[in-house]
Each structure stands twice: as C-alpha cells, then as structure tokens.
Amino acid sequence: MQASSLAAVSSVSPSASTHLWSVAEVLALYELPLMDLIWRAQGVHRENFDPNAIQRSTLLSVKTGGCSEDCSYCSQSARYDTDTERERLMPLNEVVAAAQAAKNKGASRFCMGAAWKGPKDNDLDRVLDMVREVKALGMQTCVTLGMLKDGQAEKLKEAGLDYYNHNLDTDKEFYGQVIKTHTHDDRLDTLEQVRDAGINVCSGGIIGMGESRKNRAGLLVQLANLPKAPESVPINNLVPIPGTPLAENDRLDPFEFVRTIAAARIMMPTSWVRLSAGRQQMSDELQTLCFLAGANSMFYGDRLLTTDNPDVDRDDALFARLGVKAV
Ligand code: SAM
Ligand code: DTB
Ligand code: SF4
DSSP states (O other), X not given: OOHHHHHHHHTSXXXXXXXXXXXXXXXXXXXSOHHHHHHHHHHHXXXXXXXXXXXXXXXXXXXXXXXXXXXXXOTTBTTSOOSOOOOOOOOHXXXXXXXXXXXXXXXXXXXXXXXXXXXXXXXXHHHHHHHHHHXXXXXXXXXXXSXXXXXXXXXXXXXXXXXXXXXXXXXXXXXXXXXXXXOHHHHHHHHHHXXXXXXXXXXXXXXXXXXXXXXXXXXXXXXXXXXXXXXXXXXXXXXXXXXXXXXXXXXXXXXXXXXXXHHHHHHSTTSEEEEOTTGGGSOHHHHHHHHHTTOOEEEOSSBSSSSBOOOHHHHHHHHHHHTOEEO
C-alpha cells in the first residue's frame, strides 16, 4: 500500500461518526493488509461495544413469494422459476407462536419479512397487530415490508415497532444491473420516512452479486454518509438461488467478505453490524473471523426467509466455544 493512502486511512478518527467518507478512503481501508484491517476494526469495536456480546434476531417470513419485483438474487420474485411457493399472509396466532418460540430459545428481536414491493393499507393493518403482539411478549420488533407510502411509517411507530429493515443492497451505480423495477432513490426515500417517524433504521446490503470492490465501498459510503448511520447494518453474503439470474455467480473470496465487515465496523463505529445471510455456507472459523472484524449481530434460528440458517444447536455450541454471550 502506498504511503499516501495509509496516511489518508490513519488520519480519520475511528469514532468520528460525523465524518463524511469518500470511496477512495474506503478503498484504502480495503487495501490494508488483512491483519492491519482487522486490528483496526477490532480497536473501533472495543471502543464502542462489549467485544464478547452478540445480538441475536430471529427471522420469520410472514408473507412468502409472488413478489412483483425483479431483484436478481431473490427466491421470492414472481418473475423467476424457483422452488419457493407463493403463500398468503400468515395468521396472527402462528406469528405470535413463532415469536414466543424464538424468545424461549434466546432471541432478543423478532424480524418479520414480507415479499411485497410495499404493503397495501389493509395488509399493513394486519402487520400492525403482529407488531403489537410480538412487542407484548417483551421482544424487540423489526419488519421488512418493502417501500412505504406516506403515513405508513408513523402507523408502524405507533404500534411499537423498534426497527425497520430496508437494505440499499448495493451502490447506486450497480443497482440497476440487479434490480430494474424500482430504484436506489426509492430505497433512500423509504429510509428517510422510517428515520423521520422515529423508528430505528436497519439497512445494509448483499456482497457477491458480481459487483466490484468499488461498488462495495460505494454501498458502505452511502450507508455511513446517511444523515444518521443506520443503527443496524446487515451484511449478507449472496445465497445463490437456483432459477434466479444470480444462481451461477462466481463465489466471492471469503476474505473480501471479512474486509467488508471490517470496513463497515470502522465507518459506522456505533452501529450493530450483522453477519447476515450466508452463514450456513461458512465454517465456524470464517464466522469467527467476521466477529473479530467487528460483526456483533446475527440471525438466529434454523431458517432465514426461504433458505436455511445454521441450526441453533450449532450456534449455541459456537458461542460456548468462543466464550461469547448473547444479548
Ligand atoms: N421485500 C422487502 C424488500 O425487498 O425490502 C423485504 C424482504 S427482502 C427478501 C429483504 C432482503 O433480503 C433483501 O433486501 C436482501 O438484502 C436480502 N436477500 C434476499 N435474497 C437474498 C439472497 N439470495 N442472498 C442474500 N440476501 C438476500
Ligand atoms: C437482511 O438483510 N437479510 C435477511 C433480512 N434482512 C430480511 C434476509 C436474508 C434472506 C436470505 C435469502 C432467503 O432466505 O430467502
Ligand atoms: Fe420482492 Fe424484496 Fe425479493 Fe425484491 S428482495 S423480489 S422486493 S421480496
């Protein structure tokens, strides 16, 4: 690495969350030797969090498949011939039972996902009941419902919603190559509505879709430079879904994924960085490297939305082996 880019990297205070990042600065982070990058990310992590505590959220797909959108990675788009069957919105009692089971196993947050472009008002009313009842169990609540119309975020806030998940997924430049039915600006608009309603923002992206390192850096810049960085930043490794356009994508070097986690940690020092989709395909050792690089949140439970996640026994055993506690 050149001395000039090292100087650019080290001149940035790690906890300066008001710093506006440039893509060049982030590329300089990516170019650090891996040990130096992890050392630096671990330092930022320890300044802001208990390094041995990992937050656990359980996911439930409350409305699966049949989505109008064309996101090239997604099993739930109606445009691709995948194994995912279209289902109706789940009944309230089944959702509450799943949340109770997740709580009993040790999850602190319950995230409900729907394969919609955005919720219709009558669908939203049913989701509001889910939020109220899951909240009443004493869990934090999160939903991911797609793009919101005026007034919908306020209703979610009133129902007691803690987090809204809405990923930027990739940077503005690459977005149009992956998704054509809505724009990156549409995603930013919903994030603004969520922020203005006083709900915590959960927003991150997917790595391994054929984007360049510059696109990955651009995604992180767009997240970190939001008026306020998201409280929660999920970093998903692409889960290749047969039948989708990205099914046969080349696998990304796992160290590039670790670098992305480390850069996210350094750029968003006080955000929870979530090691999200793709854990099932990772060794325990690779996941541990991600934790060392600053990931401190994960999805916990045998399923993500339509694909498998490590079973809870494997995760519990890993936590015990690492001396990590769940929060
Ligand atoms: N329809 C809503 C939306 O798009 O915001 C909510 C559900 S959508 C499935 C939630 C997120 O899951 C996507 O933004 C994407 O980041 C992630 N995701 C979907 N399919 C994935 C895959 N095959 N691999 C990794 N992440 C994926
Ligand atoms: C997020 O960033 N990842 C989760 C959650 N937010 C909704 C979804 C991952 C989905 C992985 C593919 C699937 O199971 O369908
Ligand atoms: Fe629909 Fe969300 Fe899947 Fe895109 S990512 S196809 S919006 S469910």
